[in-house]
Amino acid sequence: MTERGMEALRMLQLEEAKEAFDRVYQLKPDAYLWQAGVVQYYLDEYHAAADTFVQNAVLYETKFLCPASEERIWRDACEIKIAYANARSG
Numbered sequence: 001m002t003e004r005g006m007e008a009l010r011m012l013q014l015e016e017a018k019e020a021f022d023r024v025y026q027l028k029p030d031a032y033l034w035q036a037g038v039v040q041y042y043l044d045e046y047h048a049a050a051d052t053f054v055q056n057a058v059l060y061e062t063k064f065l066c067p068a069s070e071e072r073i074w075r076d077a078c079e080i081k082i083a084y085a086n087a088r089s090g
Contacts, residue, residue, distance in 0.1 A: 001027070006035065014039050032059045034071050041078060046085070050078035 005020030
């Protein structure tokens, strides 16, 4: 499933990638798969993407004992998109 999702992501088939990555998380909820957050981000699912990036950052930092900078930067990008959307609607 992970490879299927990665291939779909490479081909910019975001819905297919999301389905494959969702299936990975169903089978292994603690999978390290930050690319799922990228897919959610580009599908405008910013809250879900932020959660995915945080979950993966924690997994990375726990395993390697160093900061998960990419995951944290993506999470920050999600938070900016959320804040911008809230400012525009408010």
